[in-house]
Amino acid sequence: MSGITSLSGRSLVEGAAVGPLLYADVGLSFWGGVDPFSGEVIDRHHPLSGECLAGRILAIPSGRGSCTGSSVLMELISNGHAPAALVLAEADEILTLGVLVAQTLFERSLPVLCIGKEAFAGLRGKAFASVNGTHLGLFDALPADTDAPSHREVHVEDSSNGIELTEDDRALLDGHHGKAAQVAMQIVLRMAQLQGAVQLIDINQAHIDGCIYTGPASLRFAQQLVEWGAKVRVPTTLNSISVDQRRWRELGIDPALGVPASALGDAYMAMGAQLSFTCAPYLLDSAPKAGEQIVWAESNAVVYANSVLGARTLKYPDYLDICIALTGRAPLIGCHLESQRKARLHIELPPLADLDDAFYPLLGYHVGALAGSRIPLVSGLEQHHPDLDHLKAFGAAFATTSAAPLFHIAGVTPEALDPASVLDGPVTVIKVSLKDLLTSWHELNSACDPRVDVVSLGNPHFSLSEFAHLAGLCQGRHRHPDVVLAITCGRAVLEQAREAGHIAVLEAFGATLVTDTCWCMLGEPVIPPSAQNLMTNSGKYAHYAPGLVGRKVHFASLAECVDAACSATASGRLPLWLQTAVSLENYAHV
Known part of the structure; x- marks a missing residue:
């Protein structure tokens, strides 16, 4: 057959698949970038926007963005909308972990192959591909006698080969601390092997991102752990969940989301996690100190812990976070090591x-x-x-x-x-x-119409100092009657802001306060169905909102957001620090 190319790489998850090749040279965050129920790429900034992943060999350099990508991939595998295989330039722990958990929970899988950056660049323009273990075949047309294998049942082997284990590690692995801890240790060790770790370390605390509801599989996973008697072994906080657990009915959230999303939060608390429900755990009194070995998921929290606090954590995928919390042990790899920072x-x-x-x-x-x-x-x-x-x-x-x-x-x-x-x-x-x-x-400012319907603040969750700044901007003013201004925050910070007097000012302004959840999980009716344009000071939400809620975005400073909340109009002014760039650009076109 003409046009056949054969490559080899490192198999992260064994398996075989064949199908059309879907290639991009930009990493993809599955959470916020892929619809977990259909497999459509919804990241409107990504070159694959609008493409469907189901049944295709997806070739991307790596994942990026949210730790919840593992949960989305697990949902896709469980509901039949996953890619046939993943081909990566670099090993990606978040996506690989999603496949490993699907193996454990659903006995379904897909192959994951890492081929390196140089070989990956050669995939551009190829039409079809096959993955078989460590081998990648590229074709101009599919062989006539080739049928794409469906996701099939797999037998998961657990091994500790090459990893130093303590007596307590072996007790966990042998099931002496219960089924949940045993399965958790098996998953920890499988990831340690893939990462090339030779030993595990004790961790002091965990922050769980897997409490975000991505679909039935995410709830099934947590409830299965509870049924197996799961109990965390270290202090553990919970990320934002998908609804305000106390007020989701009052906010008009559909019970089809509200009930399972709230139940998911309850399941993790049943394992012994604290009721924190914040994507900014670094604002809690339990925030780690410099040099402390921790296991945090939620991408912004991981980055803040490592960079600003000087703590030590990897960018842990959803589900590996709770597995480590249940064992108290993590692979000694990556940013846990001084040399890797x-x-x-x-x-x-x-x-x-x-x-x-x-x-x-x-x-x-x-x-x-x-x-x-x-x-x-x-x-x-x-x-x-x-x-x-x-x-x-x-x-x-x-x-x-x-x-x-x-x-x-x-x-x-x-x-x-x-x-x-x-x-x-x-x-x-x-x-x-x-x-x-x-x-x-210009990328973050996707809205052309100056109208503003919703002002979105608190992604990540608002801090006490941000509340103070916002209250100063809102003092003596009132939002436009046609504009929703809503702020998401953690319960602990909300109470601090209330005691400081900031909440009274904001309520007089007409703001809506939402706890437990965050803007990346909020949709209608908190965002009115008639709303066309959002405004935010969050770079994260400006990126995700067009795909998540189908609205255009104005991105600007907090002061500009408050002005827009009062006038229902975005000024369109560039900040002073960018005006020089426009002047230079205009000059270049003269």
Whole structure:
């Protein structure tokens, strides 16, 4: 047969599949980027937007963005809308873990093959592919006698070969601490093998992202653990769930979502996790200290813990997080090791002036896209002294477009106070211009109509200092009657803000307060069905909202968001720090 190419790589999950090849040279976040019920790519910024993954050999460099991608992939495998196989340039733990859990829970699987960056670049333009173990075949047309294998039942082998185990590890693996802990240890060890770890470490705390409801499979997984007697072995907090557990009926949420989403939160609490329900666990009193070994999921929290707090965690996939919480043991790999926390990418910023709070999420979004899976060092902010809210916004947007679990900012983040100490090996240098940032600004501002129907604040969850800033902007004013201004936050921060007097000001303004959940899970009717355009100061939500809720977005500073809430109109003004870029761009076209 003409046009046949054969490649080989590392099999992350064994199996065989054949089908049309769907290729992209940009990483894809399955959560927020793929509909878990249909398999459609809904990330409107991605080159595969609108494509359906079901039955196709999906070739992407890696995943990126949310840790919940593992849950979405598990849902797709369970409901028959998954790709036939995954072909990756780099090993991806989030996506691989989704397949491993589907094997354990549903006895269904798909092959995952890593072929390296050089070979991956050669897939562009190929029409069909087959995966068989470590081998990848590429074809101009499918062989006439080839039928694409369906997801079939698999037998999962659990082995601890090559990994040092303690006596307690073996007791967990042998089932002496119950079925749930045994299965959890099996999954931990399978991931440790894939990661190349040779030993496990004790962890001090966990933050669980798997409590987000992605569909029936996510609830089934948690309830199965409860039935097996699961109990966490370390202090464990819970991420935002998919509804405000106390008020979802009052907010008009469909019981088809409200009931199972609330039950999912209850299931994790039944395992001993704390009722925290926040995507910003670093705002809790239990936030880890520098050097502390932890297991956190939720991409923005992982990045903040590593980068701003100096704690030690990988970007843990959903379900591996609870497995480690049930065993108290994690693979000693990646950012748990000092040597793996170094930067291989150096981002140099241009001279900057007149920065507002929209700068930091925009920069995080831009740097994340440049970084991919590389840990970056950003230089040029030493004199601007970004505060914790700025770093929170930067990190959330960075984690949206990057697969890296850590960033360094020269002279700002704790490990980069001496920037030279975080650079290691061959380092790529990229100079970012204001014109580059203007391009990203236009990407996040997808709305053309200046009308604003909803102002979305609190992605990630609002901090006490953000409440104080917002209350100052809203004092003595009132939102336009046709605009919804809603803020999502954790319960603990809400009570702090109420005690400080900020909530009274915001309620007088006409704001809606939502706890337990976050904007990435909110839809109608919190967003009115008639709403066309949203406005937000979150780079993360500006990226995800067009795909998640089908609305266009205005992205701007918090002050601009409040002005728009009062006028129902986005000013369209560029921040002062970007106006120079426009002037230069206009000059270039003269």
